[in-house]
Amino acid sequence: MAVLTPQRSAPGSGAPQRESRRLGFSQRLGRWDVKLSPYLYISPFFILFAITGLFPLAYTAFVSVHEWSLLGGQGEFIGLQNFVDVLNHPTFWKSLVNTLSIFVFSSIPQVIIAITIAALLDQNLRSATFWRMGVLIPYVVAPVAVSLIFGRLFADQYGLINSVLNTIGLDSIAWHGDRIASHVAIATMVNYRWMGYNALIFLAAMQAVPRDLYEAAVIDGAGRVRQFFSITVPQIRATIIFVVITSTIGGLQIFDEVRLFDATGLGGPDRNWMTTVVFLYDTAWGNQHSLGRASAVAWLLFLLIVLIGLANFLITRRISSTGPAKKKPKRKSITTNMSRGNA
16 A cells, blocks of 8 residues: 655745744743843842942042032032142152052062961971961951050050060160151051961962872972972962952052051051051041042042052063973974985
């Protein structure tokens, strides 16, 4: 018995074509879910960043171009006059120099000592968890408590450090009278708080370095120091860049330690250790009561942090990308290989 198969009509014939099946609502919803779900998952971060980051930044820029007082509120539009007033203020430049000085005394030793501590904690130590958690204790301590403790250490007359110096026959140091000495004291407080935190970041990066590299280095006769500079540092370059940038941002925004270093909290009578953030605080809530000029200071500090952060990023990236150039092998021509083969 023959099986009859239906013949398909030619495309050019007048027979009606079968309409394509339309997608149902569930299928459309599934496609939308595949396309939109990744954006919905990451949207909370960007929404919070827009509310807590971008909006204050834009609103500060709006306030900085107006005559805005703490008591009277918004005034008339004055353009860049607030920036001109801030740049013509001698205390602003003094606070900027103080900020950069304290930043140098704190950030550079902080990164060097933190990576050294991380290298020591990366060794086979007894009670390794205890030592690794111990370096994080200063980060947990409140800044007020740290400032009170170090305030007793760096007191001019009855401080512990000056007492030790007098015991060994040295003169006392005017921690609150000498400008450089005050910067060193404040930088010591900053290093005490953040050194252990950065050390744990470096330690986490060192734990991810393959151990086969160290075993091969031991076979080749490399010591601990050679392994550190030839294996550890190149492998954690990305983490070093991250810590340098975050230390730069935090170092240029020092406030708590400076505010609690003396009774007035304004950098001493001569403003020898007043930072830019403390100057901003004094401009807004001190004698001037000018939120417009304080917003201008905030924007100038923001631009300074961006410039220094970009410079640090470019320098560290340049250092991390440099290395011995590898010579590419020269490719021999086909005709030469064929002539040699025929020979």
